[in-house]
Amino acid sequence: MISGMVVSGYGGFYQVRRDDCGAVVDCKPRGRLKQSYSKIYPGDRVEISLLPAGDGMIEAIGPRHTRLSRPQLVNFDQLIIVLAWKLPEYDLLLLDRVLVLALEARVRPVICFNKLDLLEEGEAPLFQDIRAVYQAAGFSVLGVSAKDPASIEALKEQLGGGISVLAGPSGAGKSTLLNQLLGEGSAETGVVSDRLRRGRHTTRYARILPLGADAAFGFIADTPGFFALELPQSVTDRDLPGYYPDFQLDEPCRFDGCLHLSEPDCRVKQAVAKGRVDPERYRRYQRLQEEIKTREVVYW
Numbered sequence: 001m002i003s004g005m006v007v008s009g010y011g012g013f014y015q016v017r018r019d020d021c022g023a024v025v026d027c028k029p030r031g032r033l034k035q036s037y038s039k040i041y042p043g044d045r046v047e048i049s050l051l052p053a054g055d056g057m058i059e060a061i062g063p064r065h066t067r068l069s070r071p072q073l074v075n076f077d078q079l080i081i082v083l084a085w086k087l088p089e090y091d092l093l094l095l096d097r098v099l100v101l102a103l104e105a106r107v108r109p110v111i112c113f114n115k116l117d118l119l120e121e122g123e124a125p126l127f128q129d130i131r132a133v134y135q136a137a138g139f140s141v142l143g144v145s146a147k148d149p150a151s152i153e154a155l156k157e158q159l160g161g162g163i164s165v166l167a168g169p170s171g172a173g174k175s176t177l178l179n180q181l182l183g184e185g186s187a188e189t190g191v192v193s194d195r196l197r198r199g200r201h202t203t204r205y206a207r208i209l210p211l212g213a214d215a216a217f218g219f220i221a222d223t224p225g226f227f228a229l230e231l232p233q234s235v236t237d238r239d240l241p242g243y244y245p246d247f248q249l250d251e252p253c254r255f256d257g258c259l260h261l262s263e264p265d266c267r268v269k270q271a272v273a274k275g276r277v278d279p280e281r282y283r284r285y286q287r288l289q290e291e292i293k294t295r296e297v298v299y300w
């Protein structure tokens with residue numbers, strides 16, 4: 001048996017990177033695996049056997065310690081959330097959704113604002129204000145541009161070791177960043193639609209790419225872009241406050257399980273009024289709570 005990692009899957013075949021030599025082998029799963037696993041995902045640890053023709057069979061699948069349903073990936077360590085400053089313009093509500101998704105999956109999120117070369121005169125303070133809000137909440141925030149080698153190097157420093165997932169809306173520039181990180185031609189790139197102001201999907205399926213010749217350099221997963229994202233069904237209105245590190249204050253609210261909405265003596269609402277918690281981020285939290293309540297309505 002040979003140990004490896006699934007790096008992509010398409011058309012019923014899975015590409016497995018061998019641990020012993022780094023070679024990628026086209027594999028199909030044994031039929032008996034379908035009884036236990038409905039699907040195999042990029043990031044899955046597997047055992048394979050080699051066939052005379054040079055391809056292989058997946059014989060066993062290891063345990064999964066992390067998983068995302070959109071994009072579909074397992075066993076990753078870090079989620080790099082890529083948002084374009086412009087073309088298309090960033091969406092902070094989408095960002096907050098993805099942050100909840102990352103924390104619910106128990107992986108480290110890193111916020112990456114791309115295309116900062118499109119900052120217009122007077123917009124730099126706005127970017128710094130947004131950056132300060134999320135840094136105060138405990139998140140790492142990067143500002144990058146494919147035209148700024150120093151910013152690409154800063155991004156590389158975040159990617160050392162393990163598996164990092166590069167995810168974000170279409171047109172945010174993920175493929176361009178991949179080409180900067182891995183070399184030109186590593187990923188397809190596409191232009192942003194003039195009519196829709198959003199990008200075409202240049203990545204059609206998730207794939208995991210090595211950051212260097214040795215596995216010690218780590219891996220990066222490129223994923224298809226998305227326009228919208230719902231919160232996981234497992235996240236309830238009671239769970240949501242726990243995914244906001246900036247709501248974890250020294251002095252607790254008066255009531256256990258406070259939702260920070262209409263309860264009296266809510267310390268989070270008091271912190272918002274005093275400017276200790278960003279009012280706009282709090283308003284987006286309220287919108288997410290409303291979305292959760294709407295989906296939980298049951299009609300008899």
